[in-house]
Amino acid sequence: MKHFIFIILLFFTSLAKAAEALSVNVPDTLAERVKACAICHGAEDRHSRDAYYPRIAGKLEGYLFNQLRHFRDGRRYYQPMAILLENMSDEYLQEIARYFAALDLPYPSPESVTLLPSEANLAEKLVYSGDLKRNIPACSACHGKNLMGTAPFVPGLLGLHSTYLTAQLGGWHSGGLIRGKIANCMADIAKQLTYEEINAVSKWLTTQPVSGKPANQLSPEMAQRCASIVSENGDAR
């Protein structure tokens, strides 16, 4: 009898093993579903080859959702993103945005770049005071006093690589393919900047330590100036 039970047990164990080999075991989680994103926006820090890909963990949900839709709908251009998102619903993109916004991963230590004192001065002036003569507001006026962004749509500027920051500001500045398709206040501001200023600000931002939370609300003046960003949320597909 014992022998018989043993054989029965052996039979079921091997059946289970066979079933396992038949199909890959896939967790029913969002983390598994967005594994495709991690190849570029990985959890680990990538300073060298992949410095271009921005960190998305912990960014504001509203900001991430808007960017996902911009990539999908061709308002922000990057081919790999456009292809990945092409057939995704708003609901799913919102869920993905919420997932990455809630990811609480440690920030890497700031990038070490050579920043001349003159560059640092120039950057700090633009970041905290802007240049009123040229109608350039301080970065901190929208992106928060601590530059960690303003809910719900304005992104934080810290914890990003200088390559990425330069490319974005440069894209707006030249009205190029990447960012030039979105007419908004950021494009207007970046068009006023010189290349020297773009470089200085990007380098300075990347050397700053990350700490603090995003601000709650834009000032009425900036909310009005950047009304197109605030109202982006209403775009139906």
Added chain:
Amino acid sequence: MIQTMIIIARESKNNFLFLGYMLALLVVADTTMVNASPEKTAMSEQRRAQGEYLARVGNCLGCHTAKGGRPFAGGHRLITSFGTFITPNITPDKETGLGSWREEDFWKAMHEGKSRDGKLLYPAFPYTEYTKVTRTDANLIFAYLQSIPAVSQSNPPHEIRFPYNSRPLLYLWRALFFKQGVYEPDPSKSDEWNRGAYLVQGLGHCNACHIARNVLGAIQEDTVGGGQIMGSNWYAPSLTSRREAGSMHWTIEEIIELLSSGVSQRAMTSGPMGTVVRQSLQYLSQDDLRAMAVYLKSLLESNAQPEVNYPEMPENVRKYLAQGEKLYKKYCEECHGITGQGASGIYPALAGNRSVTMTIPTNVIRSVLNGGYPPTTAANPRPYGMPPFQQIIRDEEVAQVVSFIRNAWGNRGSLVSAIDVGQSRGSSH
């Protein structure tokens, strides 16, 4: 109206006069209600809903909406080997859309491929298929299109290259390749089969992609035999070949599942077909899906090739494939499995996968380069996806890994080179 009454009440010093006003208003209100009879409203609402459904089946939205643009306002760029067509605005705007069109005009476009002014339309508008649509269905679609919000949007003109930009050439083209006529049911087949054939050949215009075209962009045979999609680096597999996307050996249920949800046990829609599922097929009624499945399953197999006994692989080929196997273990095995078995409905199996082994390797190369997600549909709202591997591996490595999966676990397919990989790039969608 309430405001009017309040004004009247304030101004009328005489209560009697006010009562008179009120009575008059009531009478007016009453006649208005009689004029818009509830049956008539219900009927036009029903016609509108039917038209909306048919417009979904025909996927008018797919071409007549620019990426991120207003629905049906046109401006989508259709890139072909003859130049770029910019789709027109078909909302009921008087100036820039179909606002001044009549039912008759719409019928002429769908059935004869002619614009309102008699100008011949370019067959980028698939009237070669739409000509099979019945007058009743065309009228319903028109009624729906006239009921959507008008959008004022003028789109730029087509950018067609010489000599194709000469419209008279279209006369010649039509004489050679256009057969006008509504779908004629085959009395020897069931109603269901005929409905499926009507949808696949006509309104669904599957032939627009799943067919080989000659140098003049005309369909070569009247079967859904597979072909390169114009202006896109995707190959639309043959629906009449067991080795491609033929479904003669599938169950009706599985065909329905793939068309309506975008994924099934052993297949997954991607690229342009994923878009068609998202924009159109997922909204089809069960009856229509079943009819399409019945028809597709019944298609006769074309060029059935006998099983080939492949010779033993030479040493250098085996070495090349071993390189690919290494990459497979590193990047692919976690999802697609040790034996290429995949996870049903989530990560497609690669063993026995026809998209992997098809003679033309474009689609499998593109999948590795760009990754992608199947469409979000009601039945599969949160799909799993594949990363764009071009971000981290070189063309040579893509070629190695694709060659490996085309020849592992019982698969057999030609080897792929870095040049093939390079040629599969260069299309934005």
